[in-house]
Amino acid sequence: MDSTKSSGETAINITESKSSEGKAPATHTATTKATPYQQGGWKRGISIFDFILRICAIVAALVATTTxxxxxETLPFFTQFFQFQASYDDLPTFMFFVVANAIASGYLVLSLxxxxxxxxxxxxxxxxxxxLIFDTVLVAFTTAAAASAAxxxxxxxNGNANTNWFAICQQFTDFCQRVSSAVVASFIAAVIFIFLVMLSAIALRRH
Amino acid sequence: MDSTKSSGETAINITESKSSEGKAPATHTATTKATPYQQGGWKRGISIFDFILRICAIVAALVATTTxxxxxETLPFFTQFFQFQASYDDLPTFMFFVVANAIASGYLVLSLxxxxxxxxxxxxxxxxxxxLIFDTVLVAFTTAAAASAAxxxxxxxNGNANTNWFAICQQFTDFCQRVSSAVVASFIAAVIFIFLVMLSAIALRRH
Incomplete structure (x- = not known):
């Protein structure tokens, strides 16, 4: 633990630093007493916020996965051109989405x-x-899942007239609504991951 | 600049620290001489590597944008069902891809x-x-562009039989090849961004 050697530590270290530096004891003791408490409290506040954000991210990733x-969806009718059933595993992108968000949920639980x-x-x-390092990888992972599904x-x-890909949401309204909600939940998880990386970076910065 | 107050600084600070701390001059001078050089050199090495990676990322993002x-592609023939021409602006996802990679290139030049x-x-x-904070946002941005285009x-x-979306790459072979190359280049840029965030985090960690 290299943190025990740093100047901003607990009250036990203050006595040591006081004995090594002799000059101007009145002003020096006042500053060394104030700094570690303030810094420790500030960093602890960031860590608690980090913990709360992680729980929010778990909820978002789990909602995305399960939704x-x-x-x-099984349609109550069928025509010549459209099939009866739409499921998430009809599209490989949605299968990747489920796997990626499940991995993100698992990582978040392990990171607690x-x-x-x-x-x-x-x-x-x-x-x-x-x-921070693992959160950065997960930023890319959840964003990739959310963006490809989006x-x-x-x-x-909307479909695409240029490539002759037709919109399927006129038929599968419930399917499209659920899938869209899942994409939104995954984007929320990705944004929370970005904030987690930023918080860790601010906490890592030395003073 | 709070860095000038820290113990690990350039050779100018060594004389100051030597004059303020009087006891055990032989061993103390040796350690204070060794530590700042080692730490400064180590951090400078990371910064140089960061600079080189940024230039690689500029190349990757520019290749993705321009490709x-x-x-x-204009086909030399036409049929009843397929159109004559395929361009990147036929698909909104590819337009987002171009804009996102252009923004990433611009940001990288400004970050140099x-x-x-x-x-x-x-x-x-x-x-x-x-x-680090802006790189994290750009990780999400380039990954979103690359993943949605992918x-x-x-x-x-491949097309998708369940949704009646047909593969268009049998017709537009050159179009598909170029677009795939652009996606690969964008993924390379995203991976470089992840490494940039990790490098900054390691350099930020205090010793």
Whole structure:
């Protein structure tokens, strides 16, 4: 733990720094007493906010996974051109979406103990760095899932005349609505991941 | 600049710290001489690597933008069902791809001066934090562009029987090849952005 060697630490270290530096004791003791408390509290506040954001991200990722994963609509009629049933596993992009959001949910649950470590020890830079690196990868992962699904959902809603891809949402209204909600939930999870990376970076910055 | 107050600084600060701390001069001078050089050099190495990666990312983002932006194929024949011409602006996802990659290229060019500041002043935490925050947003941005275009390219290559979307790459072979190259270039840019965030985080971590 390199944090024990730094100047901004707990009250135990103040006595040591006081004994090593002899000159101007009155002003010096006042500043060394004020700084670690303020810094520790500030960093702990960020860590607690990080923990709350992680729980929000778990909810968003789980909602995205389950909404998409349970989407399955059977039409009460059939025509010559359109099929009877629409399910998420008809499209490979939606299957990737479900897998990616399930992985994101699993990672977030596993990251909670590390987040608690950051609350208990506000100066543990190693845990913060580890979370930041994995959070960055998950930003890309959840954004990729949400964006690719959004491209397909847009196509399902609007179709494309140039490529002769027809809109299917006139038939599968319930399917499209559920899928769109799942995409929105996944984008919320991605935005929370971006905020988690920023929070970790601000907490890592030294003073 | 709070970096000038830190212990790990340039050779000018060594004389000051030597004059303020009087006891055990032989061992103390050796350690204070070794630490700032090692830390500064290590952080400067990361900053130089950051600069090189940024230039690689500019190349990748520009290749993605220009390849997609100039994609336009006119077929030498026409049938009853397929049109004569395929261009990137036939699909809204590809237009978003071009705009997003152009913005990423512009941001990367603007970020180069900040990267140079980090090379010249290895302990300037403010510039690193700024770059990290914007790089994180750009990770999401380029990944979204690449992933949504990839979903459409996959559909163009393979089609989807369940939704009656036909593959168009049998007709527009050159179009599909160029678009796929652009998507790959954009994914490379996104991966470089992830590495840039990780490098900034490692450089921000205090010692």
């Amino acid at each position: 998409m994963g349970t989407t399955d 103990p590390f987040s608690i470590v950051c609350i208990v020890r506000p100066h543990a830079a190693g845990a913060k760095l580890l979370l 491209a397909i959902v847009y196509l399902a809603h | 997609m932006g100039t994609t336009d 001066p900040f990267s140079i500041v980090c090379i010249v002043r290895p302990h300037a935490a403010g510039a690193k934090l700024l770059l 979903a459409i390219v996959y559909l163009a290559h």
